[in-house]
Amino acid sequence: xxxxxxxxxxxxxxxxxxxxLLCAQDMNHEYMYWYRQDPGMGLRLxxxxxxxxTTAKGEVPDGYNVSRLKKQNFLLGLESAAPSQTSVYxxxxxxxxxxxxxxxxxxxxxxxx
Amino acid sequence: GQNIDQPTEMxxxxxxxxQINCTYQTSGFNGLFWYQQHAGEAPTFxxxxxxxxxxxxxxxxxxxxxxxxxxxxxxxxxxMKDSASYLCAGVTTxxxxxxxxxxxxQVVVTP
Numbered sequence: 717x718x719x720x721x722x723x724x725x726x727x728x729x730x731x732x733x734x735x736x737l738l739c740a741q742d743m744n745h746e747y748m749y750w751y752r753q754d755p756g757m758g759l760r761l762x763x764x765x766x767x768x769x770t771t772a773k774g775e776v777p778d779g780y781n782v783s784r785l786k787k788q789n790f791l792l793g794l795e796s797a798a799p800s801q802t803s804v805y806x807x808x809x810x811x812x813x814x815x816x817x818x819x820x821x822x823x824x825x826x827x828x829x
Numbered sequence: 830g831q832n833i834d835q836p837t838e839m840x841x842x843x844x845x846x847x848q849i850n851c852t853y854q855t856s857g858f859n860g861l862f863w864y865q866q867h868a869g870e871a872p873t874f875x876x877x878x879x880x881x882x883x884x885x886x887x888x889x890x891x892x893x894x895x896x897x898x899x900x901x902x903x904x905x906x907x908x909m910k911d912s913a914s915y916l917c918a919g920v921t922t923x924x925x926x927x928x929x930x931x932x933x934x935q936v937v938v939t940p
Contacts, residue, residue, distance in 0.1 A: 747926050758833075758916070758932035759872075766926070774927065806871060814926030817862050820871035 718742050722807050722821035729797040729828045737792040737824050739807030747810045748790040749774075749818070750782060752803040759806065765790055766812070797828045833931035835917050840937045847904045849934045851917035855898040862928065863891050863902045864916040872916055875902070904936070912938045 720741045729735055739748065746767050751759040761774030763782040771782045779801060781793045790809075794801060804825050808818040834852045841847040853861065860879040864872035876884055878893035878900060890903040904911055914933040920926065 749927070751930075756837075756932055759918075759928075759930040761927055764927060810926055812926065814860075814920050814924075814928060817864075817874045817877060818872075818928065820873070822871050823869075 720807055720809055720819050720821040722805075722824050724824060725822065726825050727827070729794075729826065731797060731799060731828060733797050734793070734795050735797065735826075736794075737805055737807075737826075739790045739792070739809075739821055741788055741790075741807075741809040741819070743809060743819065744787070745809035745819070746787075746812050747814065748784065749808045749810075750780070750790065750792045751806045751808065752776065753806060753823075754803050762792065762805075797826075799828045802826060802828045833917055833919055833929055835915075835931040835934045837932070838935045838937065840939060841907055842939055843907055843909060845907050847907060847936060849902045849904070849915050849917075849936070851900045851902070851931060853898050853900070853917075853919045853929075855895065857921035857923055858895060858898070858919065859922045859924075860920045861891075861893055861900050862918040862920070863900075864918065866914045866916060866933065868913070875915075907938050909938050909940070912936060 723738045749764040750762040765771045765784040768787040783791045807821040863875040866872040876891035883892045888905045893900045916933045917931040918928040
């Protein structure tokens with residue numbers, strides 16, 4: 717079972733470049749999330765989705781966009797990357813209301829120079 | 830939001846016991862999770878408490894007091910592989926499954 721798969725695992729961007737992070741889950745979970753993790757700050761929610769075709773803002777949404785065109789996929793886009801977006805990004809999925817907790821992807825380490 | 834507070838770092842000796850405390854705001858509280866995260870890896874689920882009391886799973890136990898807004902994770906018979914960050918996460922009734930994570934407690938196990 718693959719669980720939650722994120723691509724790419726590592727990426728270096730120049731300031732102003734754009735990219736899309738891909739997240740795919742095969743557990744038929746309704747809810748999906750994008751978090752960023754920075755030293756000393758814990759995981760912070762960027763955007764989330766409670767079902768196919770729906771998205772909502774989390775705690776730190778500025779500079780990011782998301783789409784959930786298919787239930788199993790949740791895409792995170794950076795339109796114009798900034799050094800402040802250097803971070804480790806985790807995708808997660810869950811049953812509704814987070815019951816039984818999250819399953820996380822392995823993470824994407826992004827550096828913006 | 831739901832402020833989650835936990836210590837930054839704890840050090841313990843192999844074979845010993847360590848208790849990681851977590852406090853949270855009780856308003857709308859609907860459950861508390863503990864995750865383990867090794868360096869460079871994704872968090873993995875350890876435990877979930879929604880009712881008062883102690884949940885035991887092998888060497889790991891988690892306790893919750895809803896009235897006090899307090900939880901702890903107890904790690905017994907520490908092994909070197911237990912060196913990791915332990916994340917406390919709370920969920921509220923109106924949070925639509927969005928977890929509020931603490932910054933994590935780095936546990937260092939020494940020989």
